[in-house]
Amino acid sequence: MKFQVKPGVYSIGALNPAMRVFDIVMKTDYGTSYNSYLVRGSEKTALIDACHKSFLPQYLDNIRQVCDPKEISVIVLNHNEPDHTGALASLLEEVGDVTIYTTQAGSLYVKAITNRTDLNLKVVKDGDTVDLGGKTLRFIPAPFLHWPDSMFTYLPEDRLVFTCDFLGSHYCEPYLWDYRMAYPQKYKEAFLGYYQAIFGPFKKYVLAGLDKLAALDYDMALTSHGPVLTREQGGYLDYALEKYRLWSTPEKREKKLVPVFYTSAYGNTRKVAKKVAEGILSVMDADVELYDIIDHDLCKLSELLNECDGFAIGTPTINRDAVPPVWQLLSCFDAIGSAKRPCVVFGSYGWSGEGVPNVCARLTSLKCALAAEGLKVNFVPTAEDLDKAFALGEALGKAIG
Ligand SMILES: Cc1cc2nc3c(=O)[nH]c(=O)nc-3n(C[C@H](O)[C@H](O)[C@H](O)COP(=O)(O)O)c2cc1C
Ligand SMILES: [Fe+2]
Ligand SMILES: [Fe+2]
Structure with missing residues (x-):
């Protein structure tokens, strides 16, 4: 041509x-x-x-x-x-x-x-x-x-x-x-x-x-x-x-944006996600929504991930790791523009529980600011686990300020 x-x-x-x-x-x-x-x-x-x-x-x-x-x-x-x-x-x-x-x-x-x-x-x-x-x-x-x-x-x-x-x-x-x-x-x-x-x-x-x-x-x-x-x-x-x-051009927002991303095979990580969201809202008036990663367009989620004021991310452990949709979303993370972004990690596991620590390690290497230690819940969350999830959300909200 x-x-x-x-x-x-x-x-x-x-x-x-x-x-x-x-x-x-x-x-x-x-x-x-x-x-x-x-x-x-x-x-x-x-x-x-x-x-x-x-x-x-x-x-x-x-x-x-x-x-x-x-x-x-x-x-x-x-x-x-x-x-x-x-x-x-x-x-x-x-x-x-x-x-x-x-x-x-x-x-x-x-x-x-x-x-x-x-x-x-x-x-x-x-x-x-x-x-x-x-x-x-x-x-x-x-x-x-x-x-x-x-x-x-x-x-x-x-x-x-x-x-x-x-x-x-x-x-x-x-x-x-x-x-x-x-x-x-x-x-x-x-x-x-x-x-x-x-x-x-x-x-x-x-x-x-x-x-x-x-x-x-x-x-x-x-x-x-x-x-x-x-x-x-x-x-x-x-x-x-x-x-x-x-x-x-950054969107002008009235409220801070704090998405809670997760995915869940049997609903356990979802239960934790809901409590984390409640914990965030208990300390700040923010736009907090839950996103099951597999139900949403990845482009839309990656925009949220890169434009939010802080985020929570949850994964079950499957085959000794976090699950592929979670890794896929994190592969869209803008490590330059979003460094020091406050975040927390949570998830349910059965016996070995590598998902949460693996995601924490990845976010640390991306220079994100983990607001608290990752929360691992064994199978179905107990009332005590849910209190910890609420506290995890509070810690994230406080870190965002
Ligand atoms: C195919 C499959 C593989 C799994 N592999 C692991 C594993 O390697 N280590 C572990 O701790 N749990 C493993 N689990 C157990 C899940 O982490 C556990 O069922 C957890 O509660 C699921 O959380 P969810 O309901 O949020 O999906 C596995 C579950 C499935 C279905
Ligand atoms: Fe090119
Ligand atoms: Fe190019």
Whole structure:
């Protein structure tokens, strides 16, 4: 796939419509594209981001439709995840002498990904530029969008900004123009799922990134996945910017939010969960709801987990461990944004009881603040156990304050 975005700027990435899972954890019902761009100045030709290694042959063909790869003398790596840099090591065999522009973190990653120490790397800082001859590339580091190395590249003469993963979508149609999409409703679904999976844990950084973009004069965002975003009739650039701001702005809440997550095969852990909730409410006027993890959408639960003021989590012990739905939820925990979050752990067990201590250990390693020792209840909770559960809730409420 090759098309001209603006005179001298070409999209030359690869389409991957068949992909159904990305990065092990993301469902991608509509495939994806690995977008990459060539910018031709009067003196130099730059390549912005590369491609997944599996698509190298198509990718090289696309480049050759615009120029001889030997003409590329500048490579900009906005982000070094292998969906964008996987093809780089082989691509370097095809190009001439190139200078690679990336952030400080990116310079470390690209060496470890290509396993080359002889790269001609230039570490960029905010505002650094490269003049291609009538086209200037300006670099804008945007850390944690979504890796520490991420940056945007701005091309003022053409009013273009290359945002890499930011504002992207795992969505593939033959024409990568937003206003030519055949299934815009599916695109919106893919756009939301992508935001939740990739940027959901980095909301503070998303807002900072949006502010950086707001300071630029541009009319198209060239992302590394999905359609080019424009302000044409039927375009989605403003939609994308508005949704990112909306989804990343913390909700104003009247009350503290303290969810009680649990799951329970025979109802024992559920009984404890109810008492923990009562204990929390006895010391604070909070929004406390019980969530049986297997009855709710994981995305919704992970949002609660990452946005709450504190939480309780309960698990039975099955096969000497906490149960998979509990681990699955904890795998969504935002260890950066949610560090020091108060929490408590509880659960019923039969004979060995590893579930509760295993979850406590995990939460400690995630830098959560356990408000009390985990509560293990043997089979059916006694009145005394339920008093302890109530006290556990009180301890959590007090820790939240
Ligand atoms: C398939 C299965 C495996 C279990 N394995 C363990 C175990 O390894 N260690 C343990 O202490 N209890 C084990 N148990 C017992 C449960 O932890 C116990 O029945 C507990 O009360 C269940 O709590 P719940 O009603 O909240 O699900 C197991 C139960 C089941 C059904
Ligand atoms: Fe990425
Ligand atoms: Fe990506």
